[in-house]
Amino acid sequence: MRRAAAALVALAAFACGRAEPAPEAPGPAPRARVTIGVHVIDAELADTPARQQRGLSGRTSLAPGQGMLFVYPEPAVRGFWMPDMHFDIDIVWIREGRIVHLEPDVPHAVDGPLPVYRPAEPAELVLEVPAGTARRLGWRVGDAVGVSGLAH
Numbered sequence: 001m002r003r004a005a006a007a008l009v010a011l012a013a014f015a016c017g018r019a020e021p022a023p024e025a026p027g028p029a030p031r032a033r034v035t036i037g038v039h040v041i042d043a044e045l046a047d048t049p050a051r052q053q054r055g056l057s058g059r060t061s062l063a064p065g066q067g068m069l070f071v072y073p074e075p076a077v078r079g080f081w082m083p084d085m086h087f088d089i090d091i092v093w094i095r096e097g098r099i100v101h102l103e104p105d106v107p108h109a110v111d112g113p114l115p116v117y118r119p120a121e122p123a124e125l126v127l128e129v130p131a132g133t134a135r136r137l138g139w140r141v142g143d144a145v146g147v148s149g150l151a152h
Contacts, residue, residue: 016075032069032149034127036092036099039137041129043069045150056128057084067129071150075122082106088131092139093123101142105131 029051034041046052046068056068072078075095082089085108093101101119123146133139 002006028075030149032147034067034069035146035148036139036143037137040081041065041067041127041133043067043127046070050102055080056089058086060086060141062087062089062130063130064130064133067127067133069147070126070128072124075124077118077122079116079124080126080128081116082108082110083114086111089128090134092127092129092134093119093120093121094125094127094145097141097145099141099145102134102139102141104134 019100030045030047032043032045034043042065044067046055047070052070055070056062061067070078080091088108089106091103091106092099100121103117103119106117125145
């Protein structure tokens with residue numbers, strides 16, 4: 001049991017980049033508009049270590065047309081996992097304005113250890129949307145992605 005707990009802490013630190021939550025700025029998270037084809041997603045920004053670590057954990061749902069956009073300073077192969085999730089999602093990795101990897105219908109509940117989902121290539125943006133969104137809207141690897149509202 002102690003080994004399993006230690007492994008979970010190590011995985012959390014690996015997947016999130018830190019074991020302790022970082023302090024977060026007060027107020028609501030900033031938002032951005034993500035456009036893929038003719039479809040626009042209103043995305044909450046996960047642009048700080050604390051917001052990235054928390055992600056969508058603990059929420060009960062995400063409305064259609066809504067998402068969370070994880071913003072990183074440079075492209076890398078970053079793994080995502082689903083602790084304390086209550087609904088399924090699609091995960092979309094983006095580099096230089098193009099989808100580089102899609103992980104559709106990621107389940108919120110699994111038996112055994114939580115899997116870590118990784119892209120095939122490095123990405124600097126990761127979009128999480130309700131499960132089925134990518135399939136319903138016809139998103140594919142290589143599709144152009146526009147983002148407005150990011151302050152760089």
